[in-house]
Amino acid sequence: MTPQNRRKKATYLSDYEPTPFAIDHTDLRFALGSEVTDVTAELTMRRRADAAQNARLEFDGDELVLVSLEIDGKPLAEKDYSATPDKLTIYDLPASGDFKLTIGTRVNPKANKQLMGLYRSGSAYCTQCEAEGFRRITYFYDRPDVLSTFTVRIEADAHEAPFMLSNGNMLEQGVLDAADMPSGAKRHYAVWHDPFPKPSYLFALVAGDLACVEDSFTTQSGRAVKLQIFVEHGNEGKCDYAMDALKRSMRWDEERFGREYDLDIFMIVAVSDFNMGAMENKGLNVFNDKYVLTDPETATDVDYYGVERVIAHEYFHNWTGNRITCREWFQLCLKEGLTVYRDQEFSADMRSAPVQRIGDVRSLIARQFPEDQGPLAHPVRPDVYEEIDNFYTATIYNKGAELVRMLATILGQDGFRKGMDLYFERHDGDATTIEAFLACFQEANETDLTNFSHWYHQPGTPVVNVDEIKHDDGSRLLTVSQRFSELPHFTEDRPALTIPLVFGYVGPDGQDVPVAGSNGETDMMLLTEQAQDFKFDNVPSDARLSVNRNFSAPIVLEQNQEPEDQVFIAEFDTDPFNRWQAVQNLAMNSLTATNAAILAREKPEPPLPLVTALRSVLANDALDSSFKAQCFQLPSHQAVAEAVGAGFDPDAIANAKAYINAYVALGLEQEMTTFYEKALTPNDTTTDAANAARRALMNAVLKLLVASDKPEHAALAVTQTMSAKNMTDRMGALSALCLQGRTERAEPLVAMYEQFDSNGLVMDKWLGLQAVTNSDETLDTVRALLHDPVFSMENPNRVRSLIGGFASNFQQFNRMDGSGYQFLARQVGALDEQNPQIAARLLEGLRSWRNLEPLRRNFARLALEKLRDQSGLSSNVSDITNRLLGDS
Ligand code: B3K
Ligand code: ZN
DSSP: OOOSBOOOOOEEGGGOOOOSEEEEEEEEEEEOOSSOEEEEEEEEEEEOTTSOTTOOEEEEOSSOOEEEEEETTEEOOGGGEEEETTEEEEOOOOSSSOEEEEEEEEEOGGGOOSOOEEEEETTEEEEEOTTTTGGGTSOBOOSTTOOEEEEEEEEEETTTOSEEEESSEEEEEEEOOGGGSOTTOOEEEEEEEEEEEEOGGGOOEEEESOEEEEEEEEOTTSOEEEEEEEEOTTOGGGOHHHHHHHHHHHHHHHHHHOOOOOSSEEEEEEESOOSSSEEOOTTEEEEEGGGTOOOTTTOOHHHHHHHHHHHHHHHHTTTBTTTBEESSGGGHHHHHHHHHHHHHHHHHHHSOHHHHHHHHHHHIIIIIHHHHTSTTOOOSSOSEESOGGGGOOHIIIIIHHHHHHHHHHHHHHHHHHHHHHHHHHHHTTOEEOHHHHHHHHHHHHTOOOHHHHGGGTOOSOOEEEEEEEEOTTSOEEEEEEEEOOOOTTOOSOOOOOOEEEEEEEEOTTSSEEOOOBTTOOSSEEEEOSSEEEEEEOSOOTTOEEEESGGGOSSSEEEEOOOHHHHHHHHHHOSOHHHHHHHHHHHHHHHHHHHHHHHHTTOOOOOOHHHHHHHHHHHHOTTSOHHHHHHHHSOOOHHHHHHHHOTTBOHHHHHHHHHHHHHHHHHHTHHHHHHHHHHHOOTTOOOOSHHHHHHHHHHHHHHHHHHHTTOHHHHHHHHHHHHHOSSHHHHHHHHHHHHHTTOGGGHHHHHHHHHHHTTOHHHHHHHHHHHHTOOSTTHHHHHHHHTTSTTOOTTOHHHHIIIIIHHHTOHHHHTOTTSHHHHHHHHHHHHHTTTOHHHHHHHGGGGTTGGGBOHHHHHHHHHHHHHHHTSTTBOHHHHHHHHHHHTTO
16 A cells, blocks of 8 residues: 555654764775666774663665675674665674774665755766655664764766766776776776765765866965866866856855865865755765856856855855764754854955845745744744754844844854854854854853753844834833734743844944943843833934844834834935835835725825835935845835734735835836936946946836836836846846746747756746746646646756745736645655655745635645645655644
8 A cells, every 4th residue: 555655753853862882983886777776885883882782873864775684704694684775773893992894785865856865966976965865775773863984985987977076085097907897898996085074964975077277375374275167078168267266265264264275276166956955965965967067158146146155055055064064964954054043144344244134034024924933933943843854944044144243143153253263162063053163152252042042042033112102201111012922833931032133323324323221232122021111211213213223133023113213214224224114114114005995995195205215215325226226125025914914915915015116116107217317238248346336226127117007117127137247137128028927038039048048047047937927828838837848847946946936926826716836735745755854844935824815825725735645755745734724
């Protein structure tokens, strides 16, 4: 009988125990073949001193076939072990001293469509082991707290795989004795050694016929490091930016955190079939080629930014993740939250810091807030999971980074650095915990972080209410309180959190007024209780409060601010982040009010204060164009849906958005058209920051103009996209046409296909554009594109662009007849058979289904229930569907 599904038993943090045996050294030998690869693992092991004498050895496996098993060179009798595809148990092992366990397994890389373990991408062999992929290569303690040095010998066909790579430094390579080979097929070998003990998830192997771009870096202590980027032949010319970003990352980590690179070589391999962005394997990062390859013709400015950010992120893991890793996967934020914080700081230093902060907050609010307020909400440091693949979430990554950022805000940059220094010193070589991390900051700063640590253990976005009362004597009384919204699946107590609120009072001249609160607060209020009063004397009556500056805490802020105060803050705050926030608040207030008016069949109020604020932003020469571009990107449909909350009606929201967009577009038509004409640059192939900023604003303005629905503005977009020499301008104009559902999109889409149909990364954009098109035909188009030669269900990038893109299409995905939800659920069900990780990810599109109005909510529930009941479902998809559906 087919199993109902492959649900796993829940894993609990409270059950954590170290393994009874240690693996001090791992010697791996691979005889690579596309359909048959033989793997021999020779493990140098010992029973740990404190382990029970009768403890068995239990190794993890996943779809494995055992070929041989020996201890100290002697084959094991069948009665001494048991081997199933997912587990190897050995009943009796030496009580003391080292022993060698040798395990032979056989795997089929070509048949591996999950892209976990050893698989093929194009003609190359590559691996992905985090979180639990190593167990698809050999039986092992596939968990992050078992650290081992590795030696890896790879044998392959010399013609098929001229390059054979693994972690660490290469010890030797050579040609195998030709006498052993079938005629004509020459095989060769390479041996790699990684001296840094590491867990299995950081193991990597790549072999194939690749092009190599080489450079070098001299560390602060004067050591030379060879840098290599491997790509498909023909892409050598698209690696310059990635290489430069790598060198800048290496320098930055030395300067900012005193962290130097530790091996003689650092390699990056770009592959086109990859489940995520990239992977930080020790010394051998494997990347989705989207985050390596750039040139102006095929990559947008946002792509360039993504390459820089991901290269930095993976490089920074060398210290925060590899040298110091996690004790178990519950501690995932220890490496991910911290490393995201580090890459955000790097990008802020490389680019405009306020624009970087705005972008980070924008994605936090778009991706993490909805997760944290719905059925998939979980703490940054969870204590139970069913399928670890499903915990690589915006909460672990982005909220995790916000918690680290709050530490830095509370302790100050020096105090934060002291804590980091102690962490690196004390835990180098460890697999450790969040508690140990926080202890370093406590000790280095002689402070108590108990109250702060609650952030790690409870889900949900806190709502902070700031109530300001002006007294006649010139004093202001701020009553600040925190609360949480209900999460039905989380019933534990949620104690008050330590919340740092950076603030200031802005005088009418646009300068901050110096103030001191009753406890000496000059620029930060530290909220530690459910509710607290802060009193400020002698505040000029015309000074305005600006609070949660730079988004100092990841909260929803409620504040009694009049529209004219918001317009003032938008124009004059000394904190650029809050200027942007004020524009967004003005827009969001208008959008939610318009939504309410539409539902009540009343006439909406025109968004006059928003138009005033945007007009002044556009006219202000002192502001950077990239900042202005952020202001001109008004809240998305989804953001409005989140703000409206329970029972939102997608049609009303779409109408509200169309009304506000058109009103702003017509209100600023003159200024925006003048600006646009000046900014448009023919034959533009530049990539520098100033030109990228100009393009960002120009395309944001064009998008609004097209949203006015005037044909002459759509014509501007057609001209721009058809004549663009860079991908940013091509995409900026074409996406404006698609989002508006303009028929003028047809010709430029055909042109794009004809020019780039052999370039997978550009075809991702092309598929994505059609998936997000706002037209009643979109669902049919998307169905047809599933059969287009450029689409493949086996390639995660294509799947994300087309199916994931459609799930993000607010209007078409939320079709009133529920066909959007049915389509998604069916595709997830089909994809699950080959790639459960990507299938489960796609369900993010339904994370807020419970907030839908009743008719659509019912359709969404039915689609999810049908999927949940599909037989043979993976643990990935069953875990998500069960959590999404809860007890309903
Ligand atoms: N650590 C990897 C993510 C692995 C995801 C496994 N499902 C990339 C990163 O965060 O840097
Ligand atoms: Zn990471």
